[in-house]
Amino acid sequence: MMASSAPSSAPRAVKKMDWLRACPPYAPGTYVREEDIRGEKVTFIEDRPDLRYSWTAGQAISRFLNGLKEGKIYGVKCNKCRRIMVPPRVFCELCYKPIDEWVELKDTGTVLTFSISYVGPDAEPLPEPVIPAVIEVDGASPGMGILHILGEVKPEDVYIGMRVKAVWKDEKEREGAITDIKYWKPLEMRR
Amino acid sequence: MYEAAVRAYEDAGINPRKDVDSFVTCAEDFYEGFAIFDEFVPDQLGAMLKPTCTICADFLYGLATAYMQIKAGLADIVVVEAHSKASDIKTFGNVIKHAMDPIWLRPIGSAHPYYLAGLEMRLYMHGRGIREEDIARVVVKNRGNALLNPSAPYAAKLTIEDVLSSPKVFDPLKKAEIAERADGCVVFVLASDEVARRLTDSPVWLRGIGWWSETSGYDTASFSALYAYKAAKMAYKMAGITDPAKEIDFAEVDDRFAFKELQHIEALGLAKGPDLPALISGGYFEKDGEKPVNVSGGSLGCGNLLECTGGQKALEVVLQLRREAGRRQLDDCEIGVAQSWRYLPTNSGAVAVFGV
Amino acid sequence: MEKISGLKFHKKRNVAIVGAGMTLWRRRLLETGRELSYLAVKQALEEAGLTLDDVEAVVMGSAPDAFDGVHIKGDYLLDGAGGSDRPYVRVFVGGGTAVFAPIAGYWHVASGLFDVVLVVCEEKMSSVHPHAQTAFRNIWDPILERPLKPNLTWIFAMEMRRYMEVNKVKHEDIALVAVKNKKNALDHPCAQLPGRITVEDVLKSEPIALPVRRLDISPPSDGAAALVMVAEHLARHLTDEPVWVTGVGWCLDTTWWTNRDLYFPRYVAEAARMAYKMAHITDPRKQIDVVEPYDPFDYKELHHLEGLGLAKKGEAPILTREGVTERDGDLPVCPSGGLLGVGNPISAAMGVKACEIYWQLAYRAGKRQVKKEVTTGLCQAWGDLMQIGTVMIMSNKRP
Numbered sequence: 009m010m011a012s013s014a015p016s017s018a019p020r021a022v023k024k025m026d027w028l029r030a031c032p033p034y035a036p037g038t039y040v041r042e043e044d045i046r047g048e049k050v051t052f053i054e055d056r057p058d059l060r061y062s063w064t065a066g067q068a069i070s071r072f073l074n075g076l077k078e079g080k081i082y083g084v085k086c087n088k089c090r091r092i093m094v095p096p097r098v099f100c101e102l103c104y105k106p107i108d109e110w111v112e113l114k115d116t117g118t119v120l121t122f123s124i125s126y127v128g129p130d131a132e133p134l135p136e137p138v139i140p141a142v143i144e145v146d147g148a149s150p151g152m153g154i155l156h157i158l159g160e161v162k163p164e165d166v167y168i169g170m171r172v173k174a175v176w177k178d179e180k181e182r183e184g185a186i187t188d189i190k191y192w193k194p195l196e197m198r199r
Numbered sequence: 200m201y202e203a204a205v206r207a208y209e210d211a212g213i214n215p216r217k218d219v220d221s222f223v224t225c226a227e228d229f230y231e232g233f234a235i236f237d238e239f240v241p242d243q244l245g246a247m248l249k250p251t252c253t254i255c256a257d258f259l260y261g262l263a264t265a266y267m268q269i270k271a272g273l274a275d276i277v278v279v280e281a282h283s284k285a286s287d288i289k290t291f292g293n294v295i296k297h298a299m300d301p302i303w304l305r306p307i308g309s310a311h312p313y314y315l316a317g318l319e320m321r322l323y324m325h326g327r328g329i330r331e332e333d334i335a336r337v338v339v340k341n342r343g344n345a346l347l348n349p350s351a352p353y354a355a356k357l358t359i360e361d362v363l364s365s366p367k368v369f370d371p372l373k374k375a376e377i378a379e380r381a382d383g384c385v386v387f388v389l390a391s392d393e394v395a396r397r398l399t400d401s402p403v404w405l406r407g408i409g410w411w412s413e414t415s416g417y418d419t420a421s422f423s424a425l426y427a428y429k430a431a432k433m434a435y436k437m438a439g440i441t442d443p444a445k446e447i448d449f450a451e452v453d454d455r456f457a458f459k460e461l462q463h464i465e466a467l468g469l470a471k472g473p474d475l476p477a478l479i480s481g482g483y484f485e486k487d488g489e490k491p492v493n494v495s496g497g498s499l500g501c502g503n504l505l506e507c508t509g510g511q512k513a514l515e516v517v518l519q520l521r522r523e524a525g526r527r528q529l530d531d532c533e534i535g536v537a538q539s540w541r542y543l544p545t546n547s548g549a550v551a552v553f554g555v
Numbered sequence: 556m557e558k559i560s561g562l563k564f565h566k567k568r569n570v571a572i573v574g575a576g577m578t579l580w581r582r583r584l585l586e587t588g589r590e591l592s593y594l595a596v597k598q599a600l601e602e603a604g605l606t607l608d609d610v611e612a613v614v615m616g617s618a619p620d621a622f623d624g625v626h627i628k629g630d631y632l633l634d635g636a637g638g639s640d641r642p643y644v645r646v647f648v649g650g651g652t653a654v655f656a657p658i659a660g661y662w663h664v665a666s667g668l669f670d671v672v673l674v675v676c677e678e679k680m681s682s683v684h685p686h687a688q689t690a691f692r693n694i695w696d697p698i699l700e701r702p703l704k705p706n707l708t709w710i711f712a713m714e715m716r717r718y719m720e721v722n723k724v725k726h727e728d729i730a731l732v733a734v735k736n737k738k739n740a741l742d743h744p745c746a747q748l749p750g751r752i753t754v755e756d757v758l759k760s761e762p763i764a765l766p767v768r769r770l771d772i773s774p775p776s777d778g779a780a781a782l783v784m785v786a787e788h789l790a791r792h793l794t795d796e797p798v799w800v801t802g803v804g805w806c807l808d809t810t811w812w813t814n815r816d817l818y819f820p821r822y823v824a825e826a827a828r829m830a831y832k833m834a835h836i837t838d839p840r841k842q843i844d845v846v847e848p849y850d851p852f853d854y855k856e857l858h859h860l861e862g863l864g865l866a867k868k869g870e871a872p873i874l875t876r877e878g879v880t881e882r883d884g885d886l887p888v889c890p891s892g893g894l895l896g897v898g899n900p901i902s903a904a905m906g907v908k909a910c911e912i913y914w915q916l917a918y919r920a921g922k923r924q925v926k927k928e929v930t931t932g933l934c935q936a937w938g939d940l941m942q943i944g945t946v947m948i949m950s951n952k953r954p
Contacts, residue, residue, distance in 0.1 A: 030921025031602065031914045032906075035745040036594040037579030037586060037778070050585065055305060055624065057297050060289040061232035063697050073698070093814065095699055099201055101242035101809050104216050121720070121817060123712030125764035129704050131688040140709045140764075142813050153813040155700055163765070168720045187702045222807075228619055228647075229626035232693070241807045241942075248825055251807035251943075252655060255629050255645040263644070264659075271665035272567040273803070298626035302587070412643035415589070415634040433642065545630040547643065 068096045071110070077184040079176055081113045083148045091149045113147035115174040116195065120144050120153050124163040137163055143172060143192055159191030171195040200243040200282055200384050207386040208245070212398055213276065215245030219388070220274035222246040225254050225261040225281035225506045229294050232287060244280060244386070256410075257281070257539045258385060258510035259549035263408045265389045275394045282384035283505040291380065299544050304417065310369075313377065315544055317369030319422045320458045324371065327472050329461060331371065333479045335362035337457045338375055338499055344486055345496025347526045352381050353500050376457035381502020385510030387517075403520045406534070406554045407440070409433025413546035420546045424459070427452075427466035427538055430550040435468075438552040440534070443468035448532040449490065449519065451512035453540040453548070454497040463538055464492060467550065486527070494519070494527050509539035509549060516553045569954045570664045571790035571797035572657075572913045573783050574603025577906035580747045580778035580898035583681035588623050589635025591779035592677045595906075596637050599673070599781035604793055610783075611669040613638040615645040616656025616676040618901035618938075621690035623679045636675040636781075649694075649938025650849065651805065651945040652676065652902035657909045658803045658947055660784045670786040677779040678900035687775035696810075708772070712764035714817040715854045719766065721818040722869035724857070726766055730757035731875045732853035733770055736889050739882065740896025742922035745906065747776055747898035757853075773851045776898035780906030782913070787954075796917045801931070802834030802948035812942070823862030823937065823944030830946040831864075836931070839864050843948075844929040845915050846886065847908045849937045850893040859935055860888065862944065883926040890915065890923050908934040909947060916951040 044050050065073060068084065072095055075082040084107040085092045086100035092111055099106045122141035128134050139161070142153040158166060159175065172192040182188040208215055224240045231239075241247045254261050258281035265277035288294055292311040299305045299312060308314075323329065336359060345354035357375070365375035395402040411429040414420055431443070440446045450469060454460035461479075465472045469490055470483070478484065484492040495501060495515035504511050516535035518524045533555055540548040576598025578584070578591050586594065592615075600606060615636050620628040629645025636643075646652065646659045653676065660674035680687040691707040718724065731754060740749035752770060760770040790797035806825035808815065815821075827839070836842045848859035857871035865886065866874055874880055880888035891897060891911040894904055912932035914920040931950045937943065 029919055031575065031917075031919040032577050032598060032744060032910075034598075035577070035579040036598070037581065037584045037591065037745075039579065039581045040583045040585045042583070045583075053302055053306065055301055057624070058290055058293050059229065059232075059297060061287050062289055063232065063287050064284075065698055069698055093811075095811070095813075097242070097811075099243075101245075101247045101811070102216075104214070104245040121713040121717040123709055123716060123764045123766070124762070125706060125709055125712065126762050127688075127706050127708065127764065129688065129692050129706050131686040131706065138704075140703070140705060140713065142713055142817075151814060151816055155703065155705070155813050157703060168716070185702055186699050227627055228621065228693075232697075239810050242809050242811070246807060247809040248806060248822060250805045250826075250829070251648075252659075252805065253647050255627070255647050260644055264646075264662075267662045267666035267668060270667055271662040273662055273665070294626055297624075298631070300631060301624060410642050410644065412630065412633050412638050412641070414639045415631055429640075430642075541627065541630060545627060547630055547633075 068098045072096050073184040076186065076188040077182045079179065081115055081145060083111050083113045083145070085109050085111050092147065092152065094145050094148045094152050095154060111147065113145050117143040117145045117172055117192070119166065119168055119170040119172060121168060122158065122166050139163060139166060156189060157191045160193035165197060200280060203384040203386045204244050204280065207388050211388040213388065215278065219245070219276050219278050220250065221268055221277045222249060222251040223254055223261045223264050223277060223279045224251070225256055225258050227255050227506060229297060230288065230505050231284065244278060257506050257508060257541055257549060258513060259537060259539050259551050260410055262387065262389070262405060262513065262551055263410055263549060266405060266408050269389065269391045276388065276390045279387045279389065280384065281507040281510045283507045284382055285380035285503065285505055286382050295543050300416065312543055313372065314369045315417055316456045317372040320372050320456065322422050323458055323462055327475065329476055331363060332359055333476050334376060334457045334461065335359045336479050337454065337460050338362045340485055341454060341493050341497040341499040344494050345500025348496045348500065351496040351500045352502050353379055354496060372456065378455040378498040378503040381504055383504050383507055383511070385507055385514050387513065401521065403517050404554050405551060407434035407438030407552035409437070410549035411547065417544040424462040424466040426546050426548040427463050427540065427550065430548055431467045431538070434550040434552050438554070440552065444470060446534060447536050448534050449494060449529055450492050450536040450538065451495060451497065451515045452492060452538045453508060454493055454499050455503050455508065455542065457499060459540065460493065460497065467536060467538060491529055494529060509537060512537035512539060513551055520553055520555050568665050568667060569787040570661050570784055570800045571787065572800065572949065573785055573790055573793050573797050574599045575782050575910035575913050576602065577745055577780040577910060578778050580745045580776045580900060582747065582774060582776060584777040588632050588677050588679045591679065591777065592632055592635035592675050595779035595781040596673060596675055599783050603783040605671065605783060607637050609671050610637055610641065610673045611671050612642040612663050613673045613675065614656055614659045614663060615643065616652035616674070616902040616905065617645060617647065618649065618652055618678055619690055621693060622683050622687060624682045632677055636677065637673055648943050648945065650851065650901055651936045651938035651943040653849065653904035653908050654934050654936035654945040654947050655805055656902065656905060657782055658805060658945060660782065661800050661803055664784050664786050670789055672784045674782040674784060675779065676902040676905040678903045679777045680775040680900060681777050706764065708764040708767055711852050712767045715766055715852065717817040718854055718858055724869070724872045726758060727754050728872035728876055729854045729857065730754040732850065732856045733757050733895050735875070735881060736850060736893040736895040739890055739923065740892025743892045743897050746892055746896055748774055749892060749896050767852065771853050773894035773899035776900040778898060778900035778903045778906065780903045780910055782905065782909060796951065798913045798916045798949050798951050799954050800947060801950045801954070802830035802836070803946070804829030804833070805943065805945040807943045819868060820858055820862035820937070820944060822942060823859055823935065824864065826944035826946045827863045830948050834948040836948070843931055843933050844927060845890060845912065845925050845932045846888050847891065847893070847911050847934040848888065849908065849935055850889055850895055851899050853895060856889060856893065859937065863933065863935060882923070887925040890920065890925050904936065908936055912949050916949055
């Protein structure tokens with residue numbers, strides 16, 4: 009099917025082939041199975057890169073981590089939009105100005121959402137499921153959550169809106185890391 | 200990032216939450232140590248819930264992106280950001296090695312990949328008849344120029360002997376000829392012509408921008424900074440420059456390896472290759488010479504800022520054109536060129552022409 | 556073809572897509588990243604009737620370098636993608652790249668700098684061992700999140716639960732999306748996981764991170780896709796059926812994802828708003844004929860339909876249940892089979908998003924062609940930590 013509307017002085021006539029009616033017309037590529045690699049039917053090269061970084065925590069998070077070491081959860085307040093935010097930051101991203109004060113928050117909260125995970129970070133199966141959750145911390149503005157794990161609860165008993173409390177490591181074991189809180193446990197159970 | 204951005208917005212007189220249409224950050228994942236770097240960018244720039252993107256390239260490519268977005272009518276004001284947190288990277292050599300082709304290049308030997316620069320340097324010196332003293336002079340000039348630059352961490356008063364006697368870590372490349380890494384951030388605010396004229400009386404114009412890639416393989420490249428030559432050609436055409444040797448007043452070129460400065464000067468058309476040795480010893484490219492190159496101290500003086508390198512160069516050009524370069528100020532400059540390379544092991548680079 | 560060379564400087568030009576191509580998508584392909592890019596580019600140029608000499612600039616979209624295992628992946632791939640000896644740049648916004656790369660291609664041409672631009676997206680997720688998920692370890696905040704050993708599916712699982720809770724949606728309704736898309740994928744030559752499954756199969760499949768189960772997720776894939784974008788005056792010479800880019804939008808939300816209510820993707824809504832404005836669309840539900848939203852998980856298709864304003868909040872599952880989103884429905888969604896059916900090579904997903912809408916509007920989708928007449932189509936992608944929405948609207952009407 010030739011294009012009828014192209015001007016006759018066009019340098020190249022428009023090509024139209026019937027196979028163009030079903031695109032993509034073919035699927036180039038060669039499928040290789042896991043067995044082919046393990047059975048060494050395919051040449052391959054292995055490389056183990058050694059890439060190490062050490063990131064600076066920044067001012068706000070450093071202070072937050074020090075707070076965790078003391079067994080306290082800190083948030084920050086912006087006087088313009090009046091939000092109390094956690095995790096803390098040096099400036100308010102909505103108002104684009106530095107935050108005004110630091111506020112100590114409670115170590116209780118509400119589950120905003122959660123999941124029951126059967127896989128680890130490398131997609132390997134876990135012996136026991138892990139329950140990650142976004143927990144709205146009491147004392148911060150509504151919706152201000154942090155990511156953490158739930159514990160001392162059966163997966164089927166967790167629900168959105170559940171009240172939870174942080175379970176801390178022993179004071180001498182704390183190192184100023186998010187893992188100073190071992191997990192959050194339920195304050196009460198829904199009937 | 201926040202500090203640089205706040206200063207840039209103050210300088211431009213804009214509120215990023217309201218006035219800026221698009222944000223561009225220039226970052227490579229492995230330089231940061233994060234996957235998907237633009238995740239971590241919006242809040243610091245005031246870009247939350249606004250169009251933001253990452254260009255995996257140097258700052259000057261970010262300028263090109265901003266230019267295209269404005270010209271396409273997609274934005275009136277665009278913010279470009281790049282930074283280096285090189286101090287976070289503990290295994291820099293391995294990161295560079297990670298950029299090499301995994302099948303052909305990486306398995307060869309276990310040396311730090313800077314030997315690639317050593318290979319190129321030897322070919323270049325041989326082809327152009329450039330001596331080690333000429334290249335050493337570049338180091339002396341740049342690190343000396345940096346003494347007048349308050350932002351430069353590696354300023355020093357060196358002599359040619361100091362450079363020549365520094366250890367030949369990748370013969371013929373010497374330790375003193377390699378720019379040390381540094382941290383920093385540069386933020387630019389670009390605007391279309393109507394908006395720029397409204398915001399300020401004396402804008403500095405991005406007259407031309409070009410970028411070019413030669414090829415992936417370090418082993419198949421021409422080793423002649425062809426990327427800089429072609430990118431410059433593109434940028435000059437846009438800027439209407441036909442005789443760069445005459446029309447360009449000063450330049451900031453990529454000198455993260457000292458010999459590269461000479462290669463880039465030639466590629467940008469600022470001088471002819473065979474003339475270089477004589478011009479260098481005659482002080483042609485010194486701060487008070489005919490064609491000052493790297494008055495800021497270049498990367499040798501200011502540090503290897505990874506993808507922000509182009510930002511450092513562009514910043515210097517803009518400061519000079521605005522007559523805000525303090526003790527480094529050049530007289531009579533109207534057109535300046537900033538050029539950067541994507542570093543080892545690439546053959547890509549960009550060129551930006553600024554004018555008043 | 557007249558030799559196109561040099562730079563042009565016009566303002567606000569119309570940009571058309573005249574060719575697209577993609578490779579086979581599988582969990583593991585033999586070809587290297589460069590070879591995959593080459594294969595996709597070759598197909599796209601064939602359809603467009605152009606050669607590499609005609610291409611003036613190349614835009615590459617490719618997702619985390621960690622997958623391929625090469626730093627500065629853009630430069631590593633450029634030979635295969637046709638980037639040698641021309642302006643070449645790589646853009647990357649996580650998964651949103653699938654639609655962002657064509658947007659970048661759009662501004663290359665619309666700015667007047669280039670007349671013919673090649674957009675290529677490539678992904679080789681099989682290079683990283685032990686599993687592609689390992690590369691995703693690095694998207695988390697290293698201090699606040701990584702020590703908790705998160706898996707990528709956690710965010711999806713939590714977002715899905717929030718969506719189900721707030722909108723009162725049952726898993727059965729969400730599973731219908733997986734059923735539909737895998738069925739649609741039976742007609743796609745590149746598809747990795749086409750098939751006829753039932754809602755039962757989805758609900759019984761292996762739990763990954765509840766409520767997400769194995770059949771709710773799209774697989775990691777190797778693959779590439781390419782598009783050819785040209786300026787108006789060339790489009791008319793090259794083809795009877797250019798497809799025009801009429802609207803683009805992209806938007807990035809805050810890094811603090813735990814501070815957001817996840818049930819509604821406001822960044823998608825913002826991006827869509829921009830694109831609709833540019834395309835002069837006031838009633839998306841009526842004016843958009845076919846949609847390819849990003850569907851790495853089945854609930855995501857619904858989530859995004861609502862974000863795009865094509866369904867009211869909570870309405871998307873109802874539309875699915877009533878068959879409105881089938882190929883013969885009133886608003887066909889993911890006629891290609893989407894990521895669930897064809898595969899998910901992150902940025903190369905462009906093949907079933909932007910390329911599919913192009914093929915649908917050019918009436919070249921073969922067995923996948925939707926029943927109704929189509930003039931305007933929308934493709935959307937999403938990426939990062941629940942952050943970026945990228946939207947592109949195309950039309951086959953003369954601009």
